Amino acid sequence: MPYDLGATVRLTAECQDPGGTLTSADTATLTVTLPGGATATPVAAETGPGTYQADYVSSVPGRHTVRWIFTGPADAYTDSFDVRPLAPPTILSLADAKRHLKLPLVRSDRDDEIGGWTESITRGIEGLCGPVVVRTVEERHDVRQAGAIVLRHVPALEIISVIPLRPAGPCYAVDDLDLDPDTGVVRRLGGGTLTGLLLCIYTAGRPIISANITAAARIIIQHLWRTTQGPGRPQLGTGDFDVSEPIPGFGYAIPNRALQLLEPDRLPPGMA
Template identity: 85%
Template sequence: MPYDLGATVRLTAECQDPAGALTTADTATVTVTLPGGGTAAPVAEETALGTGRYLADYVSSVPGRHTVRWVFTGPADAYTDSFDVRPLAPPTILSLADAKRHLKLPPGRSDRDDEIRGWTESITRGIEGMCGPVVVRTVEERHEARRARSIALHHTPALELTSVTSVQPGGTGYAVDDLDLDPDTGLVRRLDGGTLTGLLQFVYTAGRPIVSANITAAARIIVQHLWRTTQGPGRPQLGTGDFDVTEPIAGFGYAIPNRALQLLEPDRLPPGVG
C-alpha cells in the first residue's frame, strides 16, 4: 500500500552469501531514487532480528514511485525494490470514515484502513472518468491557439481561471480579468471579442464544490461491491442483484455495478468527452 507523504518508510533487506545463507556484510548501503530524479541514502543497519537482516528508515518527501537499491559487499549481494508515496491530498469522494460506516466496520478497527483508502482513491478516479472532476483541484494544461475565438478546457466543471501564460519566449499571456470562463462547457473567451493566440498554459480550478447525493451514494455502492470481492466465497446474500455488472466502463472494466451506474447517469459525460 502507498505511504502518506511525510511518513517514515521502513526499508528492509537480507544479505546472503553465494550459498544462500544469511550473513553479516562488510558494508551495506541503500539508495532511494526519487520519482523526479535525485537520490537519498538513509543509514542501513543490521537489525536485532538475526544475522544478515538489515533495515533503514527513510522519511518520504515527494509523492510518486520510489526505487530502492541495496548493495552489500563481503559477500557481494544486491536487492532492488520499490514503494509508492501518495500525493499530499489525493482526491477522494468518500472519506475513510464514510466508507467504513457503509461497510459496517467498527470505528476502532484500523487493520484494513490502507486497503479501504486504496479503494476510495480508485473509485474516485473511475467516477471522475465518467462524470468529470468531482473533487476540487488545480489543473494545468497547454493549448495551442491560432487566432481562436475560444479555447475549450479539458476538465469541467471549470470553476475559476488562475492564470493564462505564454509558453513561448516573448509570447503574450492574458489577464484572467479580461477573460470569460463558462464553467459548464469550459470555454474561455476574451471579453473584448478578440482572439487568443500562441502556445498557452492554462491554470484553473475544476471540480464540484458541492458533491451531489447521487454521486456520493454511487461511490458507497462501488466501494461495497469491491469490498465484497475481497471477502471470499460465503453464504449467498439477498439483494445480490444490486451488484450485477453488465456494462464495462473504459478504464474501469466491470468494477462498477448497475445500480451505481444508474445513480451516476444524470452526471455522465457525453461519449467522447472527458
Template identity: 55%
Template sequence: MPLDLGATARLTAECRDPGGILTTAATAAVTITLPDGTTAQPEPIETAIGTYQADYPTTVSGRHSVRWVWTGPAASVTDVFDVREETPLAILSLADARSQVKARTAQDDDDLRFWIGATTRAVEYFVGPVVVRTVTELHSVGRVRALALRKVPALTLTSVTAARSGGTSYQVSALDLDGATGIVRLLSGADLYGPLRVTYRAGRPVVDENITAAGRIILQHLWRTRLVQGRGGLAGGGDDFSVTEPIPGLGYAVPNRAVQLLNPDQLPPGMA
C-alpha cells in the same frame, strides 16, 4: 500501501548468499531515488542475521525506487514505494468508507484509503473532476476564437499566460469561462493567440448525493471482490452490486447500479 507525505518509510530487505542463506554482509547500502530524480541514502542497520532495515522520512509525493546493495557476499534487491500527495483526491471520507463496508477495526484503514483512491478515479472517469483541484494545461494553438479546457466542471481561471517567448498573456478578468463546458473566450470577442498555458480550478464544491452514492457502491463492490469466499467465488458476486456487462475502459470494475446513478452527470466521451 501508499504512505502519507511526511510519514517515515520503514524499508526492509534480506541479504542472502548464492545458496540462499541469510548472511551478514561486509557492507550494506540503500539508495532511494525520489520522483524528482534526487537521491537519498539512509543508514541501514542489521536487525537480525542477513535482515536489514532503514528508516526514511518522506519529503516528496510520488513513486520512489529503492535499491539495496551488499558486498561480502555480493547481493542486491530493488523495490518501490509510493507517497500520497499532501491533499490526496478522495470522494469519500475514511469514516464514510468504514460505515459502507462495515469495517470493524482500524487495521483495515490503509486498505480502505487505497480503495477510496481507486473509487475516486472510477467516478471521475464518468463525471469529470469531483474533488476540487488545480489543473495546469498547455494549449498548443495558434489564433483561435475560444479554448476548450480539458477538465470540467471548471470553476475559476487562475492564469492564462504565453507558453513561448514574445507571446500574449491574458488577464483572467478579461476572459469569460463557461464552467460546464470549459470554454474560455475573451469578453471583447477578439481572438486568442497561443500557445497558452492555462491554470484553473476544477471540480465540484458541492458533491450531489447521486455521485456520493455511486462512490459508496463502487467502493463496496471493490472491497467485496477482494475477499474470497470459502466456496471459491468472489464475495458479493451474487447481490445487486454485480456487474452484468463490461463498461468501456473499466471492464467489470463498476457495478451498473453505480453507472445509473452517475448518468445525470455523465460527460460526453473524451471530456472526463
C-alpha cells in the same frame, strides 16, 4: 501500498549467500532514489542473521526506488514504494469509507489499502463524470487566431490566469474572459480572437458533491471490498453489486447500481 506524505516507511531486505542461506554481510548499503532523482541513504541495521531493516521518513510524493547492496557475501535487492500527495483528491474520506464498510474507525493496518481504494474510485468516477473533487489544473493550448479555447476538464469553475509562453505573446486579463463552466469554452468578453501558446490555469470540479455521486462511491468501495474477502471475481448478473458488462477502461470495477446513480452526471461520449 502508497504511504502518506511524511509517514515513516520501514524498509527490509535479506542477504543470502549463493546457496540461498541467510548470512550476515560485511557491509549493507541502502539507497533510496526520490522521484526527482535525489538520493537518501538511511542507516540499515541487522535485526537477525542476514535480515536488515531501515526507516525512511518520506518527504516527496511519487515513486521511490529502493536499492540494497551487500558485500561479504555479494548480494543485492531492488524494490520500490509510492508516496501519496499531501492531499490526494478523494470523493470519500477514509473515515466515511470505513463507516460504510462497518470497520472500526481506529487506525489499522488496512488504512493504506482502503485509502488506495478511495483514490481509485475517485479516478473511476471522474473518468465517467469529469472532475468531482475541486483541484487546480494547468494545461497548454496552442491557439492560432481562434475565437475560443475549450478547456479539457469540466465542470470548470474559475480561470486563475492565462499566461503566454512565447516571447512577446499577447496577454489576456482574466476579467476580460468569459468561461462556460459546463463546456469549458473560454471567450473574450469584448469579442476578438485568442492566439499564441497559452498556459491556462483554472479550477475544476464540483464545490458541492451531489448525493448520487457520494452514494455511488460508497457502493463501489463496498463492491471492491467484497472482492477482497473471498475467492472469484465480481459476478455478472442483475443484482445491486453485479456488473452486466465491463466498462471500457474500468473493467468490472463499477457495478450496475453505481452506474445508475452516476447517469445524471456522466459526460457525453467523447468528453469522458
